[in-house]
Amino acid sequence: MKVASRKAVPTDVYLSFVSSLFENRYTLFTGMVVHILTFLAIYAKSGDAFYLFLCVGFVAVFANRIYWFTRFQKTDKTELTRSDIRRWELRYVLGAASTAGILGIGSGYALLVLQDSFAELASIAVTMASMVSVVGRNYGSRLAVDLQTLACCLPMVVGSLLAQDLYKAVLSLMLIPFGMTTRAMANGVREFLYENVIASREMARIAESFDTALTNMTHGLIMLDPNNRIEVINRKACELLHLGERKRLTNCDLDVVLRYGVRHSFVDGSMPSLIQKQLAQLIDGSTSRAVMQFSDDLILEFSASRRPQGGVVLIFEDVTARIRADRKILHMVRYDSLTGLPQRGYFSELVKEKATQQADAGRIGFMVLDVDEFKHVNDTKGHMTGDRLLVTIANRLLELAAGEAIVGHFVGDQFVLFFPGRGGDTDIEARMRSIHASVAGNYEVEASHIAVTFSAGCVIQDSAELRMEEWQIKADLALYEAKSRSRGRLVVFAEEMDARYMERQRLKTDLRAAVERGEISVAYQPMFKPDGSALECCEALARWTHPEKGAIAPDIFIQIAEEMGIVSDITRQVIEKACRDCVKWPEHITVSVNLSVQDLRNELIINTVKSVLAETGLASHRLHLEVTESSLIEELSTVRLILEQLRSYGITIAIDDFGTGFSSLSYLDTLPVDVVKIDRSFVRNICEDVRRLKLLRGIVTLSRGLNLQIVVEGVETREQLALLIKHNCADLIQGYVYSMPVAAESIAEISQLASRKQFEARTYVA
Incomplete structure (x- = not known):
């Protein structure tokens, strides 16, 4: 299998190849020492200061390479993009090619200028040793291998040819197949590693596919034999039930596993009776589906399928988020998000339930409270202050109505209270007036003192005559009457209010017609x-x-x-x-x-x-x-x-x-x-x-x-x-x-x- 182009290689594989270039900086130090000592020896032997200049070049290149090696080690590899990886590769290639170029120049100079056997032998030997190390250190970058091979060999070939020595020229030409062989070896190592990486990835993918199929994504699976022993259990099941390593659970009794099998299991030794009963019903086929709450943080939904040869397959999933969402949605539907009080629909349900629980027929009452001049609060102090005032009012109403009434919040600045009968208690109006008087007063909201009064409309009737739609209309009529008289009043509904309301509605119709005509x-x-x-x-x-x-x-x-x-x-x-x-x-x-x-x-x-x-x-x-x-x-x-x-x-x-x-x-x-x-x-x-x-x-x-x-x-x-x-x-x-x-x-x-x-x-x- 041939390595694809750099762009086709997956980014993570490309990163692993580039990372291999920066892995061992200690060998880099060793090579630098050998190179400098070799060129210093040539200088000592020949007295040519050119090699001192090359030693300085080695030190400068080495310092630059050590700097980038250190930077790479500290870089968060997970944040690197493909272009970032490419830049790191080029930084390494530049440093490696510079080192190889200095070695090649030193060798070519020895062949062409010094023509000293020791200088030629020493420089060529260290250069060839470096080329051999190219395979082991630089297989991760085709460009690094090519440039280093070229930088080492080309100066020696040129130096040999210009020296006009036939034998040196012939010998230098032998460097060409040597360089190609080195290049081929590095490519072979890279291709071998690439094939192994791809093969490993494919094996991991296949294994993951099987594991995913077994665990059925978010579902746990337990296959039981006719004796209630575990034959197959997947990883997800162990995770959801906190059962530890699944291999040790095979052939264990499910009940024993859930009770005693794991030291850190969240199911205690006694097992909640409801969970135990639900599991037993699933296993014996009494039910095919059940929702079990193991704790506040874990709710599982089980489904059971009978096996032809006996036993059962239990499939379950974590439905904690869904159940919580359902409960939250239900709470949002039932309760006002601002005050936390029941909204109109749920308030009606609570009233019906309370009225049903009332053993004896008796008097019941409703009171609708409207905050006077609430718009003025919003206009002068802002809607946020207005909202917090409503919350404070709701809290005070809950305190005052504790044991007395059910409190709800309809819309805007309107609250409603239901007063159930209390045995022979017929003085519901007195209870209403008491709460109405107590809820009014000063409220402290965000360091502001706000004086609040309430207009109230009340309805008192027999529990046997309870009609939710009727009492709301009557309470609204009483509230309208209270607001039309003066602020802060409480008015109990009387039948003549209904007549006045109908008369006003007819007057509206007649007025519209009169204006149109x-x-x-x-x-x-x-x-x-x-x-x-x-x-x-x-x-x-x-x-x-x-x-x-x-x-x-x-x-x-x-x-x-x-x-x-x-x-x-x-x-x-x-x-x-x-x-x-x-x-x-x-x-x-x-x-x-x-x-x-x-x-x-x-x-x-x-x-x-x-x-x-x-x-x-x-x-x-x-x-x-x-x-x-x-x-x-x-x-x-x-x-x-x-x-x-x-x-x-x-x-x-x-x-x-x-x-x-x-x-x-x-x-x-x-x-x-x-x-x-x-x-x-x-x-x-x-x-x-x-x-x-x-x-x-x-x-x-x-x-x-x-x-x-x-x-x-x-x-x-x-x-x-x-x-x-x-x-x-x-x-x-x-x-x-x-x-x-x-x-x-x-x-x-x-x-x-x-x-x-x-x-x-x-x-x-x-």
Whole structure:
């Protein structure tokens, strides 16, 4: 078999050949000493300093070769690529060829220049000895053999030929077959070793194939005779069962082997009764498959096949990872990954199981807890803090509910508790209220103290009436009722809540239909100069008259529209009607329209306003758009950009209900605002409360300093009006003291009366 080319030789074989070149550096030292001593002897005999120069060359080459030998020994061979191995081979070849070249030059020089018998004999002898060692040391590299042979022989051939001595020339030509023989011998050694390596590898592959077939990859195999003795056992079986060397297990009783056969066996002398029973059932044919847990770290799945001549073949595999994965998947399905509490589906299973175990029919309860203002925690402190707060809440609930209730986590910031009956205990509501009161309070999360309250909806019913889908709906209705009243409340479900819920759902359906048909009407609240001498602006107010229920309060149907996501449709209709009506009024009267939070979440409102102004022909300066402070909290930067674009078209921007939100004063500086509408809460009781009047005057002073127009809302009495006029607190007055909301057709008439000073203030009586 001929050695393939270097590129065809497997990398590991190539590495072994190159490694053989660097194996024995001590012979390298011996050769160097012999070479130097020989050339020093020639120098002593001939006095030619050329050989001293060659000795220096030997030392330099030797130092370089020792350096690379040392580096190779320290190199991690497993990290070498084929190109790396090639570079190491070239480093060795360069050093070896340099040594051979110095020897050859020394011999050729002796033949050509010195023509001294001792010099010729000594140099040629040491050179030939080195060539002989080429076979033993350099068979691993064809290039090393070729270059060293050439470097040794060529200078001697050239020196002999140039010496013009016929006998030396003939003798030197004999070096050619000698070099070829040396090369052939080295190649023969390399080919022999290569064949053996390949043959060994093939034998190992065949042996591995048989062993792999026997062990069936990850499966263990035990073949038992009719007497339950082991006939064949593979290596994998010994590894899985910790049985040691398999050869010593042949003809041993399986039960004895598992109990006593191995000193370090993980199965103790008594053997767990379940494992023993399962093995016995497999062997006698009662079952054909079984999963056995030998320890926390080892779970094996066995299958058994009966042999025709008696006995059984047991095949088994390690299914620890699979069982753990199945258990983990089951745990992930059942439990919330964040809090570790049961999720909705598994919580329902636990409730049904607990209810089934309840011997006597009795009262049971459910409570759904919702974290108040949880979104505010996420927005201000980050979602990671929010998640850790939920974990802390879950831990506190588990402590409070221990022995009282089953705790689950549905979604987001919502927790649920099931209270089973306790004998004659009928006061489940008291248990619920106790946990609800205890779970609220301060929570310390990442060095932050967070005050948390919970809105809770509860259902109390007989265990015989348990319907999982029904109690969830009822609890959600009670929770909705609790949140609609005020934060931190607990409300127990009552049947009328269901009726209110259904009524609200019908109202949603009717409102959607009314919006689609354009049935939202508009009324206008006039804004007058403080002395009532002129009507300057009118605020457009959306109105909806239900065909059966009559007029629906704006705070009801606007809230419903926001829940349904259709409030922007109402805004568009109000803007269209307000602009069409304003065109018909005297030119000095402007109209003001409120924008909702949803209107300010994107730039669609800009296109809406532009298209309505273009359709109606209303001048942009006659349209005012009002935004509430609550709409500024969520996305202040987005709102600022939208308002700046609207204002650039000449539209007036007003802040409505000023003073009721957060950081009110900062908005006056950061937003493109023209008008400040001071909330009615600042006007109430200003005649009796001096501090409230001072606060109002302070806001007015600040606003006027920023060149903002001031509208005071909710003025209802002549006394309030007189006080506002006295202290010059308003540019415009809006309130029942002058007018309630009126139809569009009445605006022109009211404006005429005001201009004739025939419109008087009055005290509104609710």
